[in-house]
Amino acid sequence: MLANKIKLYRESAGLTRSQLAKAIEVDRTLVWRYEHNKCQPRDEIKIRIAKVLKKTVGEIFFSQPVALQTTNITPERRSR
Numbered sequence: 001m002l003a004n005k006i007k008l009y010r011e012s013a014g015l016t017r018s019q020l021a022k023a024i025e026v027d028r029t030l031v032w033r034y035e036h037n038k039c040q041p042r043d044e045i046k047i048r049i050a051k052v053l054k055k056t057v058g059e060i061f062f063s064q065p066v067a068l069q070t071t072n073i074t075p076e077r078r079s080r
Contacts, residue, residue, distance in 0.1 A: 004061045007035040009053040024048040 010020050010031075017035075021028040024045060033039045034049075041049065050057045 004034065004037065006031070006049060006053075006060060009055055009060060010035075013053055015052075020049070020052060023052045 006020075010017070015023075017031045018028045021031045024031075025048070026041075026045065030039075030041075034041050046057050046061055050060055053060065
């Protein structure tokens with residue numbers, strides 16, 4: 001199961017589990033289960049959570065991509 005950041009963003013928004021549960025129309029215990037990766041919310045619920053927390057679904061439920069590292073590769077010098 002993928003880790004998520006529901007608890008982090010919920011607390012940053014100043015919401016309790018009960019408040020988030022009411023806003024997304026699920027039971028408070030289900031929010032706890034989502035936060036502790038005991039189960040994954042359906043896509044519809046993920047969208048509701050993202051709207052309430054003012055984040056994208058990707059920010060909450062998916063790892064952020066690692067920045068691509070570039071290397072300085074110089075072309076070989078041609079001999080004359």
